[in-house]
Amino acid sequence: MSVRVESITKRFGADAGRVTGVSGVSFEAPSHAITSLVGPSGSGKSTLLRLVAGLEQPDQGRVLVEGEDLTRVPVQARRLGFVFQNYALFRHMSVFDNIAFGLSVRGASRKEQAARVSELLELVQLADYAKRLPDQLSGGQRQRVALARALAPRPRVLLLDEPFGALDTQVRVELREWLHRLHEQTQVTTLLVTHDQEEALELSQHVVLLREGQVEQAGTPTELYESPRSAFVASFLGGAQILKGQVSEGQLQLPGQELSADVDHADGAVEAFVRPHDVRLVRADEPGGAPARVERLIRVGGFVKLTVRLDSGEVLQVQMSRTAQLDLGVEAGDPVRVDLGGIRVIARRGYSI
Amino acid sequence: MRPALPGFRLTLGIVLLYTSLIVLLPLAALGARAGELGLSGIWAVVSDERALRAYGLSFGAALVAALINAVLGLMLAWVLVRYRFPGRRLIDGLVDLPFALPTAVAGIALTAIYSPKGMLGGPLAELGLQVAFTRVGITVALVFIGIPFVVRTVQPVLEGLDPSLSEAAQVLGASRLQTFFRVILPALLPATLTGFALALARGVGEYGSVVFISGNMPYRTEVASLLIITKLEQYDYEGATALAAVMLLVSFAILLGVNLLQRRLSRGLT
Numbered sequence: 021m022s023v024r025v026e027s028i029t030k031r032f033g034a035d036a037g038r039v040t041g042v043s044g045v046s047f048e049a050p051s052h053a054i055t056s057l058v059g060p061s062g063s064g065k066s067t068l069l070r071l072v073a074g075l076e077q078p079d080q081g082r083v084l085v086e087g088e089d090l091t092r093v094p095v096q097a098r099r100l101g102f103v104f105q106n107y108a109l110f111r112h113m114s115v116f117d118n119i120a121f122g123l124s125v126r127g128a129s130r131k132e133q134a135a136r137v138s139e140l141l142e143l144v145q146l147a148d149y150a151k152r153l154p155d156q157l158s159g160g161q162r163q164r165v166a167l168a169r170a171l172a173p174r175p176r177v178l179l180l181d182e183p184f185g186a187l188d189t190q191v192r193v194e195l196r197e198w199l200h201r202l203h204e205q206t207q208v209t210t211l212l213v214t215h216d217q218e219e220a221l222e223l224s225q226h227v228v229l230l231r232e233g234q235v236e237q238a239g240t241p242t243e244l245y246e247s248p249r250s251a252f253v254a255s256f257l258g259g260a261q262i263l264k265g266q267v268s269e270g271q272l273q274l275p276g277q278e279l280s281a282d283v284d285h286a287d288g289a290v291e292a293f294v295r296p297h298d299v300r301l302v303r304a305d306e307p308g309g310a311p312a313r314v315e316r317l318i319r320v321g322g323f324v325k326l327t328v329r330l331d332s333g334e335v336l337q338v339q340m341s342r343t344a345q346l347d348l349g350v351e352a353g354d355p356v357r358v359d360l361g362g363i364r365v366i367a368r369r370g371y372s373i
Numbered sequence: 374m375r376p377a378l379p380g381f382r383l384t385l386g387i388v389l390l391y392t393s394l395i396v397l398l399p400l401a402a403l404g405a406r407a408g409e410l411g412l413s414g415i416w417a418v419v420s421d422e423r424a425l426r427a428y429g430l431s432f433g434a435a436l437v438a439a440l441i442n443a444v445l446g447l448m449l450a451w452v453l454v455r456y457r458f459p460g461r462r463l464i465d466g467l468v469d470l471p472f473a474l475p476t477a478v479a480g481i482a483l484t485a486i487y488s489p490k491g492m493l494g495g496p497l498a499e500l501g502l503q504v505a506f507t508r509v510g511i512t513v514a515l516v517f518i519g520i521p522f523v524v525r526t527v528q529p530v531l532e533g534l535d536p537s538l539s540e541a542a543q544v545l546g547a548s549r550l551q552t553f554f555r556v557i558l559p560a561l562l563p564a565t566l567t568g569f570a571l572a573l574a575r576g577v578g579e580y581g582s583v584v585f586i587s588g589n590m591p592y593r594t595e596v597a598s599l600l601i602i603t604k605l606e607q608y609d610y611e612g613a614t615a616l617a618a619v620m621l622l623v624s625f626a627i628l629l630g631v632n633l634l635q636r637r638l639s640r641g642l643t
Contacts, residue, residue, distance in 0.1 A: 073544055095544055096544075106537060108538050110542075114558065121547070125545060151562040190379070
């Protein structure tokens with residue numbers, strides 16, 4: 021069941037507070053895939069999800085599921101599954117009744133309900149918890165109940181609004197893995213809203229990156245990561261650092277630096293990006309690269325994060341494995357040389373930051 | 374963790390002393406005074422036809438009024454919380470008025486309106502419905518007195534009710550009615566029940582507002598609290614306390630029952 025959103029616009033009044041609108045957004049979420057709607061807070065990603073669900077009415081534009089126009093179809097009749105960030109479980113109902121809710125309001129028999137609910141409890145690995153109340157469950161378990169409840173009526177599309185937002189990091193990572201396996205089994209077309217780029221890159225086959233109510237770039241995670249169309253995309257996904265420069269005859273020149281790199285780009289002013297783990301450091305007494313000094317060095321588990329100031333004044337964040345750092349033999353305060361061989365030019369001249 | 378307030382023993386001591394002085398001691402005095410009649414004496418007083426009628430009226434009218442308030446109070450709270458309209462704050466303030474008003478003032482005002490010559494009483498009388506000086510009038514007074522209890526207990530719960538609950542229900546295919554009766558109402562029921570119990574308790578003992586509108590006809594529109602006052606005025610202190618003690622026991626039993634019911638209903642909600 022593919023989802024297509026066609027130039028949808030929704031504006032909220034000035035007093036709407038933290039809800040942001042979207043303007044002229046179009047995208048397509050392919051069948052059986054997980055598509056992430058990702059962006060910083062205020063980018064309109066949740067609004068977009070609510071528009072697809074029918075919880076908000078668009079000012080303009082259409083929502084289609086498998087070619088069927090749902091724009092005027094009331095929320096109850098859309099047959100979509102929605103998982104809220106805060107779970108929105110019915111606290112007075114047992115886990116069983118929560119999951120059965122979508123079936124019972126549609127008039128399914130007791131027997132059908134019981135069969136489907138136990139199937140789902142099996143799927144979300146909560147078979148022993150049918151009689152519990154939501155308050156007797158942990159956060160991760162509640163989220164799984166919310167997923168089971170959304171899946172019970174066999175929705176055409178599953179919509180997840182920051183599903184792991186309220187959980188601590190360890191549970192998040194576990195649930196992410198689990199959601200991935202669940203999706204392999206169910207193959208339900210899924211729209212996932214998240215502000216976590218790692219979640220988006222890891223879970224989805226398709227990413228729609230939003231900024232201030234508009235699509236900044238859409239494509240596969242690799243496309244967005246490797247060929248960002250703007251500085252915003254580059255820095256949002258993978259934390260790239262943006263440098264302004266000049267291309268002439270296939271050589272990228274960064275002003276004030278003895279840095280250059282071979283690039284495949286037409287001549288003119290460009291923005292280039294380099295991610296912390298793509299910056300290479302070499303010993304100060306070796307040739308190549310630009311002179312610099314390590315200002316700060318932080319160890320994070322198996323990684324080290326370095327803040328490096330080039331003699332020309334620019335500051336770069338660098339990341340490398342602990343082993344590489346020991347091999348290199350630099351500590352905070354040491355002089356080094358910086359090799360920006362990993363730098364890439366942003367395909368389309370984008371917004372400056 | 375160290376509790377913010379000083380030790381359990383000290384606070385429990387204060388609680389026990391306080392409730393003893395303020396609540397239990399007067400009640401014990403009541404029981405002791407009534408006890409002077411002996412069990413058979415008490416039975417004679419409270420099983421008297423006039424007393425039974427008064428009890429029936431007090432509890433009956435309070436029950437009907439509390440039920441009306443439970444429904445209308447819920448609706449009022451709903452409108453005040455869920456909608457924005459001009460005058461909302463004014464109405465919100467008006468809800469508390471029955472608390473603030475001396476009950477006798479309420480009684481006089483209601484009597485003026487509902488008496489056969491009054492603004493509403495006149496037209497209603499022509500339709501064949503007499504309000505003032507009947508049981509209907511008593512119920513009207515008790516509805517007036519009881520409304521803030523339900524509104525003020527339901528309101529905060531409703532304000533704290535997560536809007537995504539009804540959204541979740543609707544995405545799952547629930548109609549508006551199904552959403553209300555299966556998701557929203559169960560969440561509000563414990564608070565509504567508390568409001569109902571408070572309104573009921575208040576209504577059972579109400580005197581000031583009822584005494585004017587009821588007409589106070591023995592066997593017909595005489596409430597128990599009025600009968601107690603009448604006995605006091607006749608210096609029949611033992612009879613009055615006997616009546617009061619029984620009323621107290623019944624009220625306590627009702628409140629206890631409501632509390633137990635409420636605990637069952639709020640399963641999972643607190």
